[in-house]
Amino acid sequence: MITAMSVPTKYWFPAKSYGWGWGMPSTWQGWVVLGAFSALIFGASILFPPHSAPLAFGATVFVLGAALVGICYAKGEPPRMRWGSK
Numbered sequence: 001m002i003t004a005m006s007v008p009t010k011y012w013f014p015a016k017s018y019g020w021g022w023g024m025p026s027t028w029q030g031w032v033v034l035g036a037f038s039a040l041i042f043g044a045s046i047l048f049p050p051h052s053a054p055l056a057f058g059a060t061v062f063v064l065g066a067a068l069v070g071i072c073y074a075k076g077e078p079p080r081m082r083w084g085s086k
Helices: 027-049 054-075
Strands: none
Touching: 027 054
């Protein structure tokens, strides 16, 4: 009889040591997500220059930021307040 072995979950975004949230990516998938986020923010700054279209740029940054937080929530360690090694 073959039994399924427990495969440890590899988080794309590990938790920060102090505070709430996630740190830098720990896998290539996390780096791709962060790179895509940065490229899309850069593209938005060209498509909607902040000095001439601040609302469109701000809305785009808000949507992209919300998407990044959603991905971090889904693929990162569960968020909670951390106080270092205590």
